[in-house]
Amino acid sequence: MPEGDTVWQAARLLHGALAGQMLTRSDLRVPKYATVDLTGRTVLDVTPRGKHLLTRIEGGLTLHSHLRMDGAWKVFAAGRRWTGGPTHQIRAILGAADHTAVGYRLPVLELLRTTEEHRVVGHLGPDLLGPDWDPDRALVNLLADPARSLGEALLDQRNLAGIGNVYKSELCFLLGATPWLPIGVLPTERAAQLPALAKKLLEANRDRPARTTTGRRGQDLFVYGRAPRPCLRCQTPIRVADQGDGSRDRPTYWCPTCQTGPAPTPGALRRKRNPTPYG
Missing domain, CATH: 3.20.190.10 (MutM-like, N-terminal)
Structure with a gap:
């Protein structure tokens, strides 16, 4: 998407x-x-x-x-x-x-x-690339349900508008948390960084023909679409599993070393397949 x-x-x-x-x-x-x-x-x-x-x-x-x-x-x-x-x-x-x-x-x-x-x-939260952007409101929205997983909270357009599956995986990596970590468990200082970091990523890419979160030519993304290749930071194989409510599961990528928090057991990992272009 x-x-x-x-x-x-x-x-x-x-x-x-x-x-x-x-x-x-x-x-x-x-x-x-x-x-x-x-x-x-x-x-x-x-x-x-x-x-x-x-x-x-x-x-x-x-x-x-x-x-x-x-x-x-x-x-x-x-x-x-x-x-x-x-x-x-x-x-x-x-x-x-x-x-x-x-x-x-x-x-x-x-x-x-x-x-x-x-x-x-009208149901959308603050738009990351829009004139209505309000980082404080976005953070309040994200933290409204502390038990919700970080990945699902980021994808909910009612919290903040514009994040899809690619940015969900990349943001979780940059925050050092797995997408399954309850957002209320995310350390306060990292949670406070989240809205600004999300906006920075989208703004950096809105004028680019090819999306990048790493700044490295030929290695555009940290984790999305990279399983089972090695992590760009620690060389641990990137993992992929489905995340969702069962009706709209999406391939979710993470590094089991660089990111802390709950994650599916190896037996529950999805089989590797090519990701959709936009998540």
């Missing part, structure tokens, strides 16, 4: 292509909006909110989309061949004079009044 930095990049791409432009083509390929015609309206802005994209359009309308695992927005110059996937995967087309934005495999696509955006993003 794309994380906050990737969604921020998608919003910047769409905003640069469409903001201030009048739509000359509009095609929303979902049954509920199949007859909607937005042509003649001007795109006002494209704003990211956590992992959500809000395309605001003249007339008080917002096109809300969420990429989840496989969705993508692609922008093509006029006359250029579309290459984001087969035609049957297209869910939205927004065209202007010079560029066309094409939404592929979008699992969430809905048109709503701009004044009702709170219906789809």
Whole structure:
């Protein structure tokens, strides 16, 4: 699933292509909006909110989309061949004079009044890359349930918006705690560092084509996707196991030496498989 930095990049791409432009083509390929015609309206802005994209359009309308695992927005110059996937995967087309934005495999696509955006993003916590960022509020949210595992608390977008499975694993490594450690057990000084560290990672990567948390070329991540290769710090083999509520388990990576706290027993470790690109 794309994380906050990737969604921020998608919003910047769409905003640069469409903001201030009048739509000359509009095609929303979902049954509920199949007859909607937005042509003649001007795109006002494209704003990211956590992992959500809000395309605001003249007339008080917002096109809300969420990429989840496989969705993508692609922008093509006029006359250029579309290459984001087969035609049957297209869910939205927004065209202007010079560029066309094409939404592929979008699992969430809905048109709503701009004044009702709170219906789809009002539940989100402070946005790590947004103007509403509030580290103190984010920390209060995270610590509200001290018994909850650190990894699950970080993934809960109601606590802070923008962290996905990659950053969850990397943040836990940098904090020296396993993702299964109850967040209330995390030492106070490390817990206090968490919001600022998360923001630092996402801000450092929002303008990069390839995500990195290590600053090392060719070794971009400390633990995510690296099992069973050796830890970059201590050479212990990185481990991987599923973490979740049983309905949305996600591959979670950690170093059993550098990170302290509970972890699955070796017999419960998931079989190694290639991780999804964004967790």
